Amino acid sequence: MNLQASPSLRSAGRPRRSMPGFGLSLGYSTVYLSFVVLLPMAALAASAARLDFEGWIKVLSDDRVISALKLSFGSALFAACVNLVFGPVCAYALVHFRFPGRRALDALVDIPFALPTAVAGIALASLYAPSGPMGKAILELFGVQVGYTPLGVTLALIFVGLPFAVRTLQPVLRDLDGEAELAAALLGADRPRIWRRVIIPSLAPAMVTAFALSFARGAGEYGSVIFIAGNFPRLSEIAPLLIIIRLEENNYAGASAIAVVMLLVSLSCLVLINLFQALIRRRLGYA
């Protein structure tokens, strides 16, 4: 049953658009996107095309490359998941409660956005390095080393991804009908049930967006990661750094190959996330 198919909205023939300037704005966007997005991507493909089949095999079977890609995408994925928990909680607190220092906290969320990534990177590294105050405390208390390990990389990615999650969810939470929560409570639902059945489903599309943004930012992150990562090959060396190393070795084709792989993985992730987005929007009746 197609519920949207209300006859009054579906007139015969070509639908008239009520908003003017469709042709102009679409044309402009297409040209613009071609220059800024498509052209560089084509150049990248062209550059990688200089590699023959054997060259590709060589690049892709290099375990240094593989572990760098794994680290970049794996830690970005993990960080995005973490932000999917802290993002909503943080946004919920900022939207629903009035407490002293709320505005300060609200501004603080943007710090990872606003800070030059290298500054954030150095700050994180000096804190969490095995000799830094936090790094030392954690090492002593839990026997876990944060700095110069994949854990450190993940931490940096959580840090840079959090504002994406919070800022995406905040407006949605603000618009979220607080009365629906009250209605649920009056109908006998307890707190966990209200979160599970009322708040999270209303947030779901925004959560997917938050996840995608946090993941995308994390996968490509460079500046804030390289200091805390320590960059030990095969352990804590991220893919973007490996690209730079290849460039410095004048191995342009090798660099492009890694870049192309990153591009393909990112694109597939985007497509998957969008499909998922569309699916839940339909399931939850947003469409």
Next chain:
Amino acid sequence: MKLQLESVTRRFGHRTVVDQVSLDIMSGQLVGVLGPSGSGKTTLLRLIAGLETSYEGRILFDGLDASQLSLQARGVGLVFQQYALFRHMRVFENVAFGLRARSGKSRLSSVEIRRRVNELIHLVQLEGFEDRFPGQLSGGQKQRVALARALAVEPRLLLLDEPFGALDAMVRRDLRRWLRSVHERTGRTTIFVTHDQEEALELADRVIVMNAGRVEQDADPDRIYDDPASSFVFEFIGEASRVPVQIRDGLVWFRDRKLISPRVEAPDGPAVLHLRPEHVRRVEGEGSIDVSVVAGRRIGPRRRLGLEIRGGFGRLEMDADAAAPIRIGDQFRVEITGGRVYAPSQLRPPQ
């Protein structure tokens, strides 16, 4: 369920929004809380529902102090003004929500839930809409889903906040009749809030008129209309005009004429006579007040005339046959057949 409020007061900062409200509401009553916007009706409803938790005084549910009861344990069903439906759930799931939220022994099987939900959907006449999302419903339909959802958990007390506020006139009339019949069938203690006096008088067994956080009058609809307890209720509940009069020995005088009106309990001196259009009658020859017609508008089968008291003493309204040959500028005399003079303590301006 019996609901008692004992001197309930709610302040927001320095503003007293609900002021010393005491009420006893009996099982099975259909009560309308009527007042202009800002008079504290919604706040009163939220206090009863337990959504407002800081207040003075006591709220008792069947004699139990409600502050000891959790939101979930009160057994109150509330239909919000904006319905507050779960937008991402279909109609069926919205109605089933409260049943599915039950835990332990009171949990129902899914067959039982289905049966109950279908029953309610039948009650609110939404068969065929079970699979729609709230976004795909009209205002009146959403209203009915909200009602079915609230009724599903069999609340001891049903609260409705401006139940027809967002609907157009036709739908309002239909839903009003329908809500009345639902109440008659379920017999559930119900309180609704409205700013529309017609709605309150038509629907409720008992009307509580509020002004500036206080209860002005608490009575059945006839009493509210025929015997308003204060000037505020008089003017809020229907069309009203005021005539400046003099009180002498409990009798009402307009200049040098005694108006036909029973004795009043107001001190001697200047006062205001409150009148409804039906208290003004045209007379030939000897009358009390000279007027000229300054306006006329059609109200249903009658025409309501705006009359100016000659000599600049204010305006009156009266009803006349729509067919009566009366034109603007006509002059005649009227007599007063009713009306009220309020003692100073009963004179209250709207806030």
